[in-house]
Amino acid sequence: MKKTLALTAAAALMLGLTACGASEDSNTGSPAAQAETSSAPAVEEAPSLDGTWKQTNSESEDSYQEATIEGDTITVNWVSNNGDTKSLYWVGTFPAPTEGGKQTITSEGDVDQMSTAMMASTDETKEFTIDNGELSYEVGMMGTTTVVRLEKQD
Incomplete structure (x- = not known):
């Protein structure tokens, strides 16, 4: 039992x-x-990078860097004389971001086009960081490296 x-x-x-x-x-x-x-985290939408970007951390309002992004191409110029003079620093292509938030993208430089510009970078690639409405990258010249920070103008 x-x-x-x-x-x-x-x-x-x-x-x-x-x-x-x-x-x-x-x-x-x-x-x-x-x-x-x-409760799964939402993926931020990728921001549109197209437009003109102006340097925010230049010591002079008369001399700064400016980037123009159209599609997958970025062109960066040294600007001086209140915008009257522009000298090529960088031109290259990059993969468009697929989501928002901080990310680093690698641009493949147009080495042929940059080789004819006196103030152009000699790098084959350049890393650009996109974070909270700011585009930044390192610039080196004559043994000095600085981070250029740009904000979208339009």
Whole structure:
């Protein structure tokens, strides 16, 4: 009799545990399951980079860097004389960002075009960082390196 009672109790416990496990897996419409699904971080939309970008950390309002982005091409110029003089620093292509947030993209330089410009970079690639409405990159000249920061103008 004790054996029968023990076996019945064990069978009831196993059925109870199996039922609990099954209800967890199949209850995807529960509020807890919905909360898990909706708490996944949303992916920010990629910003449009097209337009003119002006340097914000120049020591002079008369001399600064300016970038123009059209599609997958970025052109960066040294600007002086209140915008009357522009000298090529960088021209290259880059993969368009696929999402928002901070990211670094690598531009492949148009080495042939830059080789004819006296103030142009000699690098084959350049890393540009996009973060919170700012475009930045490193510029090196005569042994000095600085970070140029630009904001979109239009």
